[in-house]
Amino acid sequence: MPMSADESTGKSNVAVIGLGSMGFGMASSLLRCGHAVVGYDPSGTAAAKLAAIGARIAKSPGDAAANASVVLCVVVNSAQTDAVLFGGSGVCPVMVPGSVFISSATMAPSEAKRLSSRLAERDILYLDAPISGGAAKAASGALTIMASGSPDAFEHARHVLDAIAAKVYRLGGEPGIGASVKMINQHLAGIHIAAACEAMVLASKLGLDLFTVYEVITASAGNSWMFENRVPHILDGDYTPRSSVEIFVKDLGILEDIARAERYPAPLAAAALQMYLATSGAGMGREDDASVARTYAALSGASLPSAKPAT
Amino acid sequence: MPMSADESTGKSNVAVIGLGSMGFGMASSLLRCGHAVVGYDPSGTAAAKLAAIGARIAKSPGDAAANASVVLCVVVNSAQTDAVLFGGSGVCPVMVPGSVFISSATMAPSEAKRLSSRLAERDILYLDAPISGGAAKAASGALTIMASGSPDAFEHARHVLDAIAAKVYRLGGEPGIGASVKMINQHLAGIHIAAACEAMVLASKLGLDLFTVYEVITASAGNSWMFENRVPHILDGDYTPRSSVEIFVKDLGILEDIARAERYPAPLAAAALQMYLATSGAGMGREDDASVARTYAALSGASLPSAKPAT
Structure with missing residues (x-):
């Protein structure tokens, strides 16, 4: 058999x-x-x-x-x-x-x-x-x-x-239980990536050194797994997709569908989803999800590190 | 001298x-x-x-x-x-x-x-x-x-x-540089606490065991310093203030003032601030900032762990 x-x-x-x-x-x-x-x-x-x-x-x-x-x-x-x-x-x-x-x-x-x-x-x-x-x-x-x-x-x-x-x-x-727990993880992960981008681009707008900010935050109470993992992509100016913007368009979309069906307000997830949608709508859907930082930069005139020249 | x-x-x-x-x-x-x-x-x-x-x-x-x-x-x-x-x-x-x-x-x-x-x-x-x-x-x-x-x-x-x-x-x-970096930390910390509350109360609404969810998330990519630190207050039903709701009403308020002056859109911080405001407005301003979970519960009919009886 x-x-x-x-x-x-x-x-x-x-x-x-x-x-x-x-x-x-x-x-x-x-x-x-x-x-x-x-x-x-x-x-x-x-x-x-x-x-x-x-x-x-x-x-x-x-x-x-x-x-x-x-x-x-x-x-x-x-x-x-x-x-x-x-x-x-x-x-x-x-x-x-x-x-x-x-x-x-x-x-x-x-x-x-x-x-x-x-x-x-x-x-x-x-x-x-x-x-x-x-x-x-x-x-x-x-x-x-x-x-x-x-x-x-x-x-x-x-x-x-x-x-x-x-x-x-x-x-x-x-x-269904496995799927639910995974959704809770994606709920948090999706918000944390968008938050990392929102905060780091504001830091740039305020004239701070982004490498120093990364060092301080990863040792402070503002840290998250996603901040630690995704911000280096911003610092390197490298948006090669490790995980794409479309993944969170999908997952936060499912999350908001679930929340709506449950009559559950999820304003942070909703705000994060809008930023993934804007990033995808601007043509970056298949690039790295840290590309949300480029949306914040485009909306504010902030500058971000550029990619290192290929050696 | x-x-x-x-x-x-x-x-x-x-x-x-x-x-x-x-x-x-x-x-x-x-x-x-x-x-x-x-x-x-x-x-x-x-x-x-x-x-x-x-x-x-x-x-x-x-x-x-x-x-x-x-x-x-x-x-x-x-x-x-x-x-x-x-x-x-x-x-x-x-x-x-x-x-x-x-x-x-x-x-x-x-x-x-x-x-x-x-x-x-x-x-x-x-x-x-x-x-x-x-x-x-x-x-x-x-x-x-x-x-x-x-x-x-x-x-x-x-x-x-x-x-x-x-x-x-x-x-x-x-x-001013120290103040700016601290604001970036508070920007992230304020969002992460509200996100932790939003996700954990949704988990309750979905019928998940919150203690298990805490165990899984703290070992997964959805984790944050604040998730790990504040969710135990929710699990214990203990809203004795370690840090109060009013702290983030203040700090995210300053953050939004700075962002507005810089012409910088910060929708996640704005959404989080509304949840701290609602929690304070409902009378919990001087209680622990994990009380934001009680606002989500009140808005959705979800149940949360109650406090352990005093021994």
Whole structure:
């Protein structure tokens, strides 16, 4: 039976759908741990890179999932996840009862519940498992995973989670809880990036030395994980996308949808979302999310450090 | 000459004006380091406490400053600092040329410049030296100080700064730079507290376990210094003021004044300020700044942990 992990070896047949920087890193961590990996991505480049380190490459999500006991879906949002499951050549028709679908996309809790219900009709397990950490931690198998789902889903996914994560939070027995906690993280992260940009560009407007301000703030009560991580992009004048503006257009958009449905006022998230929208609207949607600083600069005439010349 | 530090011993006569939690802690750190301290506070309680650990207590700011080489002013804002300097029984008329006035209040950079100019007319040195750290660090002599002023002012204040701070940032030769950097810190800190409240109350509205959310977020990219520090107050249902709502009504108010004068849009700070205003307007101005969470709860019907019964 190829449909469940071989408990004697702890090795699984894993399909990884979506080979962006996160999915590729997770697939490479799985290979390193000895799992058999079949990858799928619409981009031939990412697929070829994964083939070069030992994975089999499939022609469709369904093809990838054909012999997998675990399908790990690392796409951008619930619409893409839905297409991977139920679209043409999707994975749902070929997954067998008792296998597990691990969903990593950030999405509304209601979407996680809907997808898991549809899979439950066919006795396919669903793990609501958003990730935090970034490409480097994905590549080293050191992600943080905020997961919820049935004990069976956790048990069946165990070896895969062990390979990709340094820390797995088991947040509850129902899909949707993982998605909710991830939304709370994105709520804060999205505000903190925009706040870092708002404050640093004001510092420039006030004539302060931005490198000194960075040093002082990172040692003071105004610090945040995002301030520490994103402000160096501003100091370097380097807006190469590590994580793009569009990610927070999406995630704070989902957040505001949830808040509106809950009749919950979230004015800080709403203000931050406007700044991501303005930055995307000005043509920087696919650039680094620290580009919000360039919007503040454009709106105020402040100057920012320019990129270092290539050497 | 009692007017300058005794360089052979490094001990100064220091007047500490304002004996709230910060000023009291700084005064006690000075005593511990062997400086002669004269304290002044309108509250007899704070003064009596300081007398009990070895300080002389004065009847007015001017009385306190009469033989001091250093005056350390730890009041709330520029208006109080102005009154300490130039009001009835103020310190300016009794300070001698070459002595130094260390100003710790958070204020607009323009105010720091104005006060220093007035003292310069009388050859009194001015150190623009806002503080960060909180009462515990004040008491242990481990504050962070964001200071600017002339080399003479730094030199003359050196032994006092050594006694009260773990870290002194020398930000430049002109008063106003310290005030500006402190405003950037407060800009971020004020947003981060409000964001922490907005996100945690939404988490409650979504039915999440708040203790688990705190554990996950503090290990994730959504973390901030303020999230980590203030959310425990929400989890404990304990709104005893460590730092009050009114502090951020004041500081984000100054920030928005500065931003308006600079023609700088600061929508996140503006949104956060509204939440502090609403919290103060609802009667919680003197309670802990984590009370902003109670405003979000009141506006959304979310529940929050209640205070533990006194034991």
